[in-house]
Amino acid sequence: MAERPAVPLPPGSTVGVLGTGQLGRMLALAARRSGYRTVTLGDGPSPTPCGQVADREVVAPYDDPVALAAFRAEVDVVTIEFENVPAASLDAGRDGPPARPSARVASTCQNRAREKAFLRDAGVPTVRWADLTEPEDVAAFGFPAVVKTAAFGYDGKGQWRVHGPADVAALPTDVDLVAEELVDLAAECSVIVARGVDGTVVTYPLVENHHTDHILDWSVAPARLPAPVAAAADAHARRIAEAFELVGVLAVELFVTTAGDVVVNELAPRPHNSGHLTIEAAPTSQFDQQLRAACGLPLGATTPFRPAAMANLLGDVWVAAGGEPDWAAALAVPGVTLHLYGKTDPRPGRKMGHLTALADTPDDALARVLAARSALVH
Ligand SMILES: Nc1ncnc2c1ncn2[C@@H]1O[C@H](COP(=O)(O)OP(=O)(O)O)[C@@H](O)[C@H]1O
Numbered sequence: 001m002a003e004r005p006a007v008p009l010p011p012g013s014t015v016g017v018l019g020t021g022q023l024g025r026m027l028a029l030a031a032r033r034s035g036y037r038t039v040t041l042g043d044g045p046s047p048t049p050c051g052q053v054a055d056r057e058v059v060a061p062y063d064d065p066v067a068l069a070a071f072r073a074e075v076d077v078v079t080i081e082f083e084n085v086p087a088a089s090l091d092a093g094r095d096g097p098p099a100r101p102s103a104r105v106a107s108t109c110q111n112r113a114r115e116k117a118f119l120r121d122a123g124v125p126t127v128r129w130a131d132l133t134e135p136e137d138v139a140a141f142g143f144p145a146v147v148k149t150a151a152f153g154y155d156g157k158g159q160w161r162v163h164g165p166a167d168v169a170a171l172p173t174d175v176d177l178v179a180e181e182l183v184d185l186a187a188e189c190s191v192i193v194a195r196g197v198d199g200t201v202v203t204y205p206l207v208e209n210h211h212t213d214h215i216l217d218w219s220v221a222p223a224r225l226p227a228p229v230a231a232a233a234d235a236h237a238r239r240i241a242e243a244f245e246l247v248g249v250l251a252v253e254l255f256v257t258t259a260g261d262v263v264v265n266e267l268a269p270r271p272h273n274s275g276h277l278t279i280e281a282a283p284t285s286q287f288d289q290q291l292r293a294a295c296g297l298p299l300g301a302t303t304p305f306r307p308a309a310m311a312n313l314l315g316d317v318w319v320a321a322g323g324e325p326d327w328a329a330a331l332a333v334p335g336v337t338l339h340l341y342g343k344t345d346p347r348p349g350r351k352m353g354h355l356t357a358l359a360d361t362p363d364d365a366l367a368r369v370l371a372a373r374s375a376l377v378h
């Protein structure tokens with residue numbers, strides 16, 4: 001096998017992306033701008049959001065040996081835009097392209113029990129939690145609890161509020177579960193952290209997140225939260241990146257409880273919806289940063305130019321508009337940028353795109369982005 005190019009990978013190199021969604025699309029756009037090639041691999045259907053932008057799209061299951069072998073032969077490094085890829089698909093062995101992030105990081109983040117055990121061992125606080133051997137064990141854990149599937153949860157899918165014994169019957173019996181204490185949330189926030197091959201760690205300022213129906217609705221940065229909260233969140237994120245010996249970008253979702261605790265909720269070893277505003281707001285976006293980390297380049301500056309806010313565009317917007325949203329009305333709001341992910345079927349709850357707004361203050365940025373989104377629907 002040909003020798004792999006020495007670190008750093010120069011422009012012209014090929015970044016392999018496992019996953020084909022919007023996160024891969026925005027990575028591929030960043031890669032193209034800097035002269036890198038991308039190949040994306042995933043289930044399809046073609047053309048996928050990432051495949052529309054990548055140099056090549058491979059439509060195959062993540063564990064298809066023939067497709068994986070061809071993918072590995074073509075790429076210089078493998079990264080992910082989706083964490084639920086089999087660890088074996090990421091780990092190409094000593095002679096294959098390096099995985100950034102590593103298979104170990106991805107597999108830890110695929111499972112809430114493994115992830116929480118990792119956080120405990122790293123000395124990072126979480127809500128009180130326990131593995132459940134049987135759903136009934138939640139009674140011993142204590143009510144009220146949030147019971148979550150250990151694997152494959154997203155956007156609130158695979159979790160149940162359990163207030164008492166009567167709710168236990170609703171829990172599934174055929175999957176691994178973890179129980180968490182149901183905490184009163186004062187705020188939800190996130191930190192995007194990146195670590196380079198040289199061990200340098202950078203973070204972006206704290207992002208404040210608002211969810212509707214368990215799906216991220218809008219984000220604003222810098223978060224309108226006290227400085228000690230931002231400092232604690234930043235310290236947690238740095239500690240996680242170090243403990244993982246991460247090479248890549250990782251999102252840390254946090255809860256700020258009404259008791260004043262800043263605890264980690266979950267991790268995503270890739271760019272995150274709450275970091276999309278870095279595209280406009282920061283000198284190096286989270287996707288540029290992922291490219292740099294994957295290619296062994298120095299990490300870029302993260303200090304934002306201006307406060308920013310992001311509002312997601314779910315398929316519901318198209319439903320409410322009764323067809324095509326009024327893009328001109330939204331883009332008439334000053335400071336607003338439109339991102340669409342190339343998806344053709346606007347189903348309710350499906351992430352179709354987002355809007356970003358920059359302004360002089362976080363409040364103004366948020367007001368602008370929400371005004372722009374409202375203007376889409378008459
Ligand atoms: N232990 C908890 N206490 C209170 N609210 C919670 C708890 N766990 C989850 N939530 C709420 O549910 C949302 C989704 O949960 P999360 O664990 O982030 O799963 P997902 O993978 O679906 O994003 C959180 O953003 C938060 O609003």
Ligand SMILES: [Mg+2]
Binds near residue numbers: 155253266
């Ligand atoms: Mg979450």
